Amino acid sequence: MVNVPAPTLQTRGFPSKLDVMRESRRTPRMSRLHRGPKIDDDSLLGQFIPIHYHYQMLTDPNRMGAFKSAIQHAVPIGSRVLELGGGTGVLSYFAAQRASRVYCVERLPANAAAARGFLEKNGVGDVVKVIEGDALEYLPPEPVDVVICEMLHSAMLREKQIPVIASFKQRYLEKFGGILPRFMPEALILGVQAIEQDFDFDGFHAPVPLFSDPTDPRAREISPPAVYSLFAYEDAFSQKFGWSGSLRIAVAGTVNALRFVTKNVLAVLVDEQRTIDWHMSYLVVPLPTPVTVAAGDSIDVRFSYHGGDGLICLLESLEVRRSK
Numbered sequence: 001m002v003n004v005p006a007p008t009l010q011t012r013g014f015p016s017k018l019d020v021m022r023e024s025r026r027t028p029r030m031s032r033l034h035r036g037p038k039i040d041d042d043s044l045l046g047q048f049i050p051i052h053y054h055y056q057m058l059t060d061p062n063r064m065g066a067f068k069s070a071i072q073h074a075v076p077i078g079s080r081v082l083e084l085g086g087g088t089g090v091l092s093y094f095a096a097q098r099a100s101r102v103y104c105v106e107r108l109p110a111n112a113a114a115a116r117g118f119l120e121k122n123g124v125g126d127v128v129k130v131i132e133g134d135a136l137e138y139l140p141p142e143p144v145d146v147v148i149c150e151m152l153h154s155a156m157l158r159e160k161q162i163p164v165i166a167s168f169k170q171r172y173l174e175k176f177g178g179i180l181p182r183f184m185p186e187a188l189i190l191g192v193q194a195i196e197q198d199f200d201f202d203g204f205h206a207p208v209p210l211f212s213d214p215t216d217p218r219a220r221e222i223s224p225p226a227v228y229s230l231f232a233y234e235d236a237f238s239q240k241f242g243w244s245g246s247l248r249i250a251v252a253g254t255v256n257a258l259r260f261v262t263k264n265v266l267a268v269l270v271d272e273q274r275t276i277d278w279h280m281s282y283l284v285v286p287l288p289t290p291v292t293v294a295a296g297d298s299i300d301v302r303f304s305y306h307g308g309d310g311l312i313c314l315l316e317s318l319e320v321r322r323s324k
């Protein structure tokens with residue numbers, strides 16, 4: 001996940017024919033409110049991340065610290081590791097400090113070449129094998145102990161973590177049988193919350209979707225978050241996310257946005273009775289029609305989308321109204 005606004009990632013990707021068919025099936029008609037091109041560029045082109053966007057990821061202390069620590073705790077010495085979506089190879093590098101063999105799969109040829117060079121220069125070229133390939137198709141030549149996959153995006157939109165892990169599990173069991181490897185992240189928790197967001201920019205009012213962190217002074221919490229998905233990757237999980245429920249209003253205000261909360265449980269350390277987590281940026285989605293509320297009120301919220309869908313799919317499905 002790159003914590004920069006989504007439009008800057010709308011670079012040319014390499015969607016396969018199957019991707020295009022699958023995505024166009026899922027892309028609903030554009031509503032009057034979100035009228036735009038019929039092709040969902042966000043979903044089609046957002047999944048691959050060219051090398052010039054990796055700096056943000058490499059310098060994100062929360063992301064890097066959490067993954068480094070989780071890898072140190074969860075990758076056994078001498079183990080076999082597979083990384084899906086290797087980018088610069090940094091997580092494979094961390095894994096190579098402990099594993100005896102790491103397979104690192106990256107779809108973009110330039111990224112794969114860069115990762116190969118970086119890993120060589122960082123002294124683990126003989127441990128990490130970089131494969132230029134599609135994580136939706138690749139399987140390692142031997143069983144692995146740990147699978148690391150950071151194709152994560154707030155609310156699990158855009159990037160293909162969910163379809164990639166679902167496909168991997170099925171293909172891996174068909175090829176190797178037995179038990180699944182340990183996944184990193186191990187689990188996912190998604191939540192939604194009503195907020196009042198300041199969308200004024202130097203006198204210009206523009207309710208745009210945005211990414212923010214918990215300290216954003218422009219956001220005011222109006223309801224506590226409600227969890228709408230929680231699962232462990234090793235268990236069977238649905239690729240469809242959605243919720244139909246009520247948010248209880250805690251403070252009076254104008255609900256003009258929903259905030260989507262994404263917590264990745266990278267590693268569960270049972271012996272230490274703790275988890276290593278990565279909280280991603282909040283995704284803030286403006287409402288077409290703000291709702292004025294008082295403490296004690298409720299609002300009914302409904303939405304649905306598939307993991308890896310573009311933001312437009314969430315926007316299209318979103319319904320918010322005051323509870324009767």
Ligand SMILES: C[S@@+](CC[C@H](N)C(=O)[O-])C[C@H]1O[C@@H](n2cnc3c(N)ncnc32)[C@H](O)[C@@H]1O
Binds near residue numbers: 107
């Ligand atoms: C969020 S980045 C993370 C990169 C790296 N793992 C890290 O943590 O710094 C996801 C990477 O997955 C790659 N990617 C996306 N879809 C892929 C696919 N289907 N197969 C292989 N790589 C893919 C992207 O190009 C990008 O480099």
